[in-house]
Amino acid sequence: MAQVVATRSIHGSFLSQGSGSVQERVEKLKPASFASKVLTREESKSKRVVLRRNSQVTAKRAARAEPEVIPVSPEDVPKREEQYVQLRGIPQAGDTSVGMWSKPLVRRKTKIVCTIGPSTNTREMIWKLAEAGMNVARLNMSHGDHASHQKVIDLVKEYNAQTKDNTIAIMLDTKGPEVRSGDLPQPITLTTGQEFTFTIRRGVGTADCVSVNYDDFVNDVEVGDMLLVDGGMMSLVVKSKTEDSVKCEVVDGGELKSRRHLNVRGKSATLPSITEKDWDDIKFGVDNKVDFYAVSFVKDAQVVHELKNYLKSCDADIHVIVKIESADSIPNLHSIITASDGAMVARGDLGAELPIEEVPLLQEEIIRTCRSMGKAVIVATNMLESMIVHPTPTRAEVSDIAIAVREGADAVMLSGETAHGKFPLKAVKVMHTVALRTEATISGGQMPPNLGQAFKNHMSEMFAYHATMMSNTLGISTVVFTRTGFMAILLSHYRPSGTIFAFTNEKRIQQRLALYQGVCPIYMEFSDDAEDTFKNALALLQKQGMVKEGEEVALVQSGRQPIWRFQSTHNIQVRKV
Numbered sequence: 279m280a281q282v283v284a285t286r287s288i289h290g291s292f293l294s295q296g297s298g299s300v301q302e303r304v305e306k307l308k309p310a311s312f313a314s315k316v317l318t319r320e321e322s323k324s325k326r327v328v329l330r331r332n333s334q335v336t337a338k339r340a341a342r343a344e345p346e347v348i349p350v351s352p353e354d355v356p357k358r359e360e361q362y363v364q365l366r367g368i369p370q371a372g373d374t375s376v377g378m379w380s381k382p383l384v385r386r387k388t389k390i391v392c393t394i395g396p397s398t399n400t401r402e403m404i405w406k407l408a409e410a411g412m413n414v415a416r417l418n419m420s421h422g423d424h425a426s427h428q429k430v431i432d433l434v435k436e437y438n439a440q441t442k443d444n445t446i447a448i449m450l451d452t453k454g455p456e457v458r459s460g461d462l463p464q465p466i467t468l469t470t471g472q473e474f475t476f477t478i479r480r481g482v483g484t485a486d487c488v489s490v491n492y493d494d495f496v497n498d499v500e501v502g503d504m505l506l507v508d509g510g511m512m513s514l515v516v517k518s519k520t521e522d523s524v525k526c527e528v529v530d531g532g533e534l535k536s537r538r539h540l541n542v543r544g545k546s547a548t549l550p551s552i553t554e555k556d557w558d559d560i561k562f563g564v565d566n567k568v569d570f571y572a573v574s575f576v577k578d579a580q581v582v583h584e585l586k587n588y589l590k591s592c593d594a595d596i597h598v599i600v601k602i603e604s605a606d607s608i609p610n611l612h613s614i615i616t617a618s619d620g621a622m623v624a625r626g627d628l629g630a631e632l633p634i635e636e637v638p639l640l641q642e643e644i645i646r647t648c649r650s651m652g653k654a655v656i657v658a659t660n661m662l663e664s665m666i667v668h669p670t671p672t673r674a675e676v677s678d679i680a681i682a683v684r685e686g687a688d689a690v691m692l693s694g695e696t697a698h699g700k701f702p703l704k705a706v707k708v709m710h711t712v713a714l715r716t717e718a719t720i721s722g723g724q725m726p727p728n729l730g731q732a733f734k735n736h737m738s739e740m741f742a743y744h745a746t747m748m749s750n751t752l753g754i755s756t757v758v759f760t761r762t763g764f765m766a767i768l769l770s771h772y773r774p775s776g777t778i779f780a781f782t783n784e785k786r787i788q789q790r791l792a793l794y795q796g797v798c799p800i801y802m803e804f805s806d807d808a809e810d811t812f813k814n815a816l817a818l819l820q821k822q823g824m825v826k827e828g829e830e831v832a833l834v835q836s837g838r839q840p841i842w843r844f845q846s847t848h849n850i851q852v853r854k855v
């Protein structure tokens with residue numbers, strides 16, 4: 279039997295997602311001294327009236343809507359944040375007396391993945407990244423060794439163990455069949471029109487010839503092919519081949535450093551997606567119980583099945599995110615994503631193997647495909663590239679983050695910005711602020727049209743759909759109890775406008791849920807009695823200031839593994855705290 283238990287009549291108002299006119303927002307963000315600096319006395323007088331009027335409007339709006347946003351200007355962030363916190367009574371970051379809710383990650387729905395590298399692989403930086411809003415720590419196995427990655431894993435685990443609210447997931451990104459140039463004693467300058475040779479002979483590194491790490495390179499490329507170095511920073515056209523070398527002419531020159539990425543425009547290397555090194559790294563991930571694999575250069579679903587079978591044989595519960603970055607993956611997009619737990623739009627290599635103008639279109643398509651199939655999706659690479667060296671982002675980068683958020687990505691990723699950049703913490707803060715600001719403008723319930731329809735015979739899908747409808751209509755949050763994460767993930771895919779508070783008694787599931795849009799994962803021991811557990815959960819939310827007394831929440835009991843219910847009985851309740 280399926281039932282919807284509604285214990286109140288519907289009179290709640292819709293949550294207002296807007297945040298005032300552009301003029302109102304401009305006025306709100308202006309420094310207080312603005313008028314006196316630029317206006318005459320008379321102008322200033324009349325302007326004050328306008329400002330007062332505007333501030334009344336703003337105050338009314340603030341009471342209704344919750345656009346919890348601070349302006350993006352990294353220098354200003356601490357001061358603005360302080361003012362904002364005072365105004366709205368929000369607990370300050372780093373204030374341990376208020377537990378989990380001190381971190382910005384609760385209010386932001388889109389999650390942030392940070393690549394850990396030389397700039398951030400210390401205890402202090404991992405703690406600071408977490409406090410700034412990191413949800414997932416990414417380890418790039420193309421760099422470093424097991425000892426250095428082990429140190430990072432241990433630090434993240436130490437952070438997570440510190441309080442039950444600390445939840446940073448770990449993602450191990452495989453190197454995959456990358457083709458890279460060899461070591462050079464020092465960088466060499468390539469000039470347009472110059473001849474340059476790549477050879478499969480080992481250990482060559484001169485001014486006009488360098489080794490490549492892939493023996494079939496000579497067979498894979500053809501005369502006329504375009505070779506891209508570092509995703510297109512330099513390019514060369516193939517002029518001729520010998521048994522062991524490829525002779526090229528430089529089209530776009532630059533500085534060639536050691537171990538640079540090589541791509542052939544329009545072609546993927548004929549290497550297996552999971553190499554010997556990758557299997558070794560995957561085993562390292564199993565031993566360390568990482569939460570996700572990001573699998574590089576996946577070309578077909580077969581490789582995902584192979585990895586999943588291996589994980590099953592090791593009894594390892596690790597989710598598989600496929601990186602869409604090779605030309606060969608595009609015709610198989612649907613089957614690859616079906617086989618996986620999610621996808622990453624790996625725009626670096628994708629934009630090298632395919633014409634760069636295809637990247638935004640593919641990004642949109644991959645996000646749409648993932649969302650219609652209920653899979654997680656991450657947008658990666660170059661999101662705040664300029665912040666590797668500069669303290670503020672370009673406007674284009676800010677727009678890029680906003681687009682990924684609007685398109686409905688579960689997460690956005692930082693690579694070099696946090697791995698080896700000069701401003702890793704500012705980069706996370708900018709990403710956080712831009713995501714939060716953008717989310718405030720998205721109206722709830724923008725779900726892919728076929729989601730829910732495709733599964734309409736599945737009771738859990740139906741309940742996720744209707745719980746979302748109910749919580750959006752009432753403008754309330756959703757509370758779900760999950761042992762496997764299944765129901766929380768389902769709810770996330772419907773993108774309700776309120777937060778999904780996902781209570782789980784499994785630390786591992788709490789960490790996995792860190793990747794999913796809109797989910798606030800909370801660890802809690804479940805009691806045998808459902809009512810006791812519900813009461814404890816709501817009391818905890820209230821104690822932490824996430825819900826107020828008298829506020830309502832939609833409490834969902836559905837999913838694959840029933841807790842405190844019969845298999846045949848599903849519930850949505852609306853409860854007053």
Ligand SMILES: Nc1ncnc2c1ncn2[C@@H]1O[C@H](COP(=O)(O)OP(=O)(O)OP(=O)(O)O)[C@@H](O)[C@H]1O
Pocket residue numbers: 393394395396418420421422426508538539626693694695697698
């Ligand atoms: N574990 C690490 N150890 C050392 N350096 C790292 C590590 N992880 C990342 N980096 C550095 O940060 C840069 C950006 O990280 P990212 O994950 O984007 O690497 P990538 O995609 O392999 O890029 P590249 O092609 O430049 O190597 C890397 O090029 C590398 O210089």
Ligand SMILES: CC(=O)C(=O)O
Pocket residue numbers: 601603623624625626627628658659
């Ligand atoms: C993330 C990554 O591997 C890429 O963008 O190519």
